[in-house]
Amino acid sequence: MNINDIAAIAGVSKATVSRVLADSPNVRDSTRERIQKIIRDNNFEPNFLARSLSRRKTFSVGVIVEEMANPFFGSILSMIENVLNDKHYTMSLSSSNWVKEKEFAAVRNMIRNSVDGMIVSPIALKSETISILGKSSIPVLLLNNYTDNPAFSCVTSDNLQGGSLAADHLLSLPSSERQQIIAVTGFKHQTLEERMDGFTRRIKPEVYEEINTYEDGLNLVPTLLTRNSINEIKTCLFITNDNVAMGVQEGLLRHQVNIPGDVRMIGYDNIDFSGRCRVPLTTIEQSPGEMGRIAAMEILDMIENPEKELRKFRLPTRLIIRESSPVMPGE
């Protein structure tokens, strides 16, 4: 059942049926109603592929994130999908799993599939992926990364501010509470680097890098105990990711370290479980839902107004105080 069949039944040309489908005003009312009835009776649905090919518009947006099982991205994706669906767009989703080649392949694939626009959370800003995206003629929005490159709109969380908030919180404590300050962060990623920059702008901590997972956090604890004697010196830990922070916490508790008595912890992300772990985490909250919402609205705006000026969004973060590092009156 296609547009020709409908036209034949109605005794009109396919052009007229096409006009009815497009709600064109240039169709006599009686004709329109007759055709609409035929369309309904045969529950005919126009073929999107043919339509897309002809209109050069697919109403689909490609989305690429590093990992989808991660609840942070889950919240973002969920919101993106809601917004896109509201506007009758379709979401085509891929994940890079932190592998640059997969990311690059996903981008190429989406371009081949003629998506109308893309939302990408890139692994790195200096990469083949970014270069091919820059050359592409469709609108692209970078998620979770900021760049001056005028080819892209960006939506990020203000990680610099987040890092500073964490530092400010520690600085607000009596100095007896922070005889030693240690920061734990992961691999080279803009978000993490900015968090560290925001923090070190205020405080110079000892830094551990390449600690990426819950297990990494857990395994780091023996080192912290022997190298930093954190059970003897009042220590503050800034950990740039709540998941890792929970691993560290678990490790510390297993060694009978008192949190926050001996060691204070401050994490980053405020995922759902940050408030539900053994010692609820003081942390920096991001707004993944809001990021997703803005990203989706912005890419649709870019698609529908191609000449519009690109924008860079930086969403504010918020300090959430919980038991792992409560407030105290200053000195």
Added chain:
Amino acid sequence: MNINDIAAIAGVSKATVSRVLADSPNVRDSTRERIQKIIRDNNFEPNFLARSLSRRKTFSVGVIVEEMANPFFGSILSMIENVLNDKHYTMSLSSSNWVKEKEFAAVRNMIRNSVDGMIVSPIALKSETISILGKSSIPVLLLNNYTDNPAFSCVTSDNLQGGSLAADHLLSLPSSERQQIIAVTGFKHQTLEERMDGFTRRIKPEVYEEINTYEDGLNLVPTLLTRNSINEIKTCLFITNDNVAMGVQEGLLRHQVNIPGDVRMIGYDNIDFSGRCRVPLTTIEQSPGEMGRIAAMEILDMIENPEKELRKFRLPTRLIIRESSPVMPGE
């Protein structure tokens, strides 16, 4: 840049270029190489829309789940996406957010978009969604739901067995440890009903229904304390969802209830955080990754072998014992 341009440059017809693109053997080697070079030089990529329209095949699979921010679905989706991408298929994703109308709209939309097949985790088995899916001519696989309906392949976790495992665990305890047994479950969903069936087949508990979220679990605690005096009678709680179980746990701990001393808890799902909450949860493990992998492989198989017999998969579950209900020597 399209196939005609390439043909013009090469001085051949578009049919020949098409043959080169399709790796047809009926092209002279010298011609093939010449055309391939031209394709590379102009980095021409065939238009997928046109190709799909003509071939009647899109290499895309529609996936619909109830919610994507949920880590359980996150793990499934991640695996589905990996498998599909490996086989050069694209994933088009929607979520129903537990709203039947959204689910129905998502299905219609995907059918309109000519996906080659669909993986759907339906809200209910008796619904417009299922009926439209049954009528559709493309292969459909139901996730997380079992039905005899021969129109669908199914991939579920063996929830009946899971419920029984939970009951068996409780029955293995000295009876002094289980003076009272209470089950807490959510809204009417096949997975949850089966878990309860599996459990009640062995033990008849008092049942609380419609407890769906962490907060619901938290709020249930006062009732449990007053109506069931669970701090006075040795109680076993079977909670059909770990997230809810964590809410209940939090509520109990706030009321100084000793877990597992006064109250034992057994959850369901074994999400990442089940082992990291205040009192790590004894729970029933499902294999979302495996479900995703099988679902994706199966739908691809169905797409590529349309005549193949449909299959119903039921994945085994496993009891994970943790502090919230440890083993004890039998009587």
Added chain:
DNA sequence: GAATCTTATGTAACCGGTACCATTAAGAAT
């Protein structure tokens, strides 16, 4: 050397729509 078979390539219809331009008929203006 004619007949036959292969192999490589071209031609054109087709997938299912959209949209520009042409045509027609009816009503308005002259």
Added chain:
DNA sequence: ATTCTTAATGGTACCGGTTACATAAGATTC
């Protein structure tokens, strides 16, 4: 009555590929 508008519809090229069929050139057979 004739010409001009205008509204409704039809005809058709096009989007960018695939593919069945036709054809020409070269290889094989007798």
